[in-house]
Amino acid sequence: MAESPRDFDVVLYGATGFTGKLAAEYLLNKYGVDGGLRWAMAGRSLGKLEQVRDELQNGNIPLLTADSDEDASLKAMAEKAKVICTTVGPYALYGSKLVAACASTGTHYCDLTGETQWMRRMIDAHQADAEASGARIVHTCGFDSIPSDLGVLFLQNAMQAKHGVPAQHVKYRVVEAKGEFSGGTVASLINVMEEAVKDKSLRKLLMDPYALNPEGSPTGDDVNDQTGAIYDEDFERWTLPFVMAAINTRVVRRSNALLDQQYGDDFRYDEAMLGPKGMGALKAKIAAGAMTAGTAALAIGPLRAIAKRFLPKPGEGPSQEVRENGFYEILLHGIHPTDRDKDMVAKVTGDMDPGYGSTSKMLAESAVCLAKDELSCGGGFWTPASAMGEVLIARLEKDAGLTFDIVSGN
Numbered sequence: 001m002a003e004s005p006r007d008f009d010v011v012l013y014g015a016t017g018f019t020g021k022l023a024a025e026y027l028l029n030k031y032g033v034d035g036g037l038r039w040a041m042a043g044r045s046l047g048k049l050e051q052v053r054d055e056l057q058n059g060n061i062p063l064l065t066a067d068s069d070e071d072a073s074l075k076a077m078a079e080k081a082k083v084i085c086t087t088v089g090p091y092a093l094y095g096s097k098l099v100a101a102c103a104s105t106g107t108h109y110c111d112l113t114g115e116t117q118w119m120r121r122m123i124d125a126h127q128a129d130a131e132a133s134g135a136r137i138v139h140t141c142g143f144d145s146i147p148s149d150l151g152v153l154f155l156q157n158a159m160q161a162k163h164g165v166p167a168q169h170v171k172y173r174v175v176e177a178k179g180e181f182s183g184g185t186v187a188s189l190i191n192v193m194e195e196a197v198k199d200k201s202l203r204k205l206l207m208d209p210y211a212l213n214p215e216g217s218p219t220g221d222d223v224n225d226q227t228g229a230i231y232d233e234d235f236e237r238w239t240l241p242f243v244m245a246a247i248n249t250r251v252v253r254r255s256n257a258l259l260d261q262q263y264g265d266d267f268r269y270d271e272a273m274l275g276p277k278g279m280g281a282l283k284a285k286i287a288a289g290a291m292t293a294g295t296a297a298l299a300i301g302p303l304r305a306i307a308k309r310f311l312p313k314p315g316e317g318p319s320q321e322v323r324e325n326g327f328y329e330i331l332l333h334g335i336h337p338t339d340r341d342k343d344m345v346a347k348v349t350g351d352m353d354p355g356y357g358s359t360s361k362m363l364a365e366s367a368v369c370l371a372k373d374e375l376s377c378g379g380g381f382w383t384p385a386s387a388m389g390e391v392l393i394a395r396l397e398k399d400a401g402l403t404f405d406i407v408s409g410n
Ligand SMILES: NC(=O)c1ccc[n+]([C@@H]2O[C@H](COP(=O)([O-])OP(=O)(O)OC[C@H]3O[C@@H](n4cnc5c(N)ncnc54)[C@H](OP(=O)(O)O)[C@@H]3O)[C@@H](O)[C@H]2O)c1
Pocket: 013, 014, 015, 016, 017, 018, 019, 020, 043, 044, 045, 048, 066, 067, 068, 069, 087, 088, 089, 090, 091, 094, 112, 113, 114, 140, 141, 142, 143, 144, 145, 182, 183, 184, 185, 186, 188, 189, 313, 314, 315, 316, 317, 354, 355, 356, 359
């Protein structure tokens, strides 16, 4: 479909929320309002948008209103934008009509969802429309799942360049991640749990390591995510379950399928957190048990209700000090298929807290990348690696405080 002229390169929907405001602040500081990027803030309440604009001290930022439940207002907003960048979540509650509007109007789209069940529903419902309209739809453009998805791509490209083969197995290990949850994220986690408690087929989907793979694509030997403590010989440390693995691993495996099995048909991928140096078996097992029990507790209605009372409410999140003092460091160990002396290790770091400071920058740069960069993919549901790949890595390194390096085997 020929591209129609659009008023804006990027419309940031949800600019009144916690993460949306951070993304707006980043876009303003980085791109201004009268420069090369034409962008607008959008939300359901004009009054609240005006308040955010006042806080940002720039009366020139254009404002648009649309309610997540009104098809006509969403379509009108989508038709004005090259890219809709949305932080309106939980996405399973408030995001479906917007995806439909973007897929049908040929509007590119990125978000911060980590809701696997919802992504599956959106792919199945709108892939054909997105292919026909040319809309590139990219979920998971925050801490889940950009460091995982682009980290694996980066490591595999280095492995190919050096040894002519992809790593057969990549282990993603969180060395450190300092930050806190926001109310919107808590609401999303609880909503997944509420849906799963009611629906057996959904529980089955969430347990499927290839839950996001295209229908009929090859699957490898990956099994379920780590739930206990496991000693990792390559890192010489105990490892613990990582809460985001359930999302990130599905995204990385979908990337392999969308990249024509570039990582191999027998590619394996897993994620875990490294226990602190010196952590022994007993402490590791106790810590892993406590983490698993904490997640399992959310499946129990009354405990969920208590969690809702004490955890941050929608609109609330970590302070500026917490965000600025936050950071993360991740190691990805790639195992050479035949010669362990040729293993390679990549490191990915971020300069702010993973969930908000860094996430808002990753999301904003994903939107700008979709709007401005030459990308080879057509319309459809993509992952960060399969849609934007190395182009986005370059942007994130240049402007968003991320680093990608090969630290061993180079
Ligand atoms: N993947 C990651 O790494 C990551 C990191 C951070 C956040 N997230 C996700 O991002 C989402 C937002 O998080 P947050 O902490 O920013 O949440 P938040 O502060 O609660 O913000 C939610 C936004 O959605 C808007 N909204 C709610 N209902 C709406 C409706 N019916 N129509 C239009 N807009 C509506 C709110 O508008 P009002 O101001 O008018 O209420 C607000 O702008 C969550 O789903 C969270 O899980 C993901």
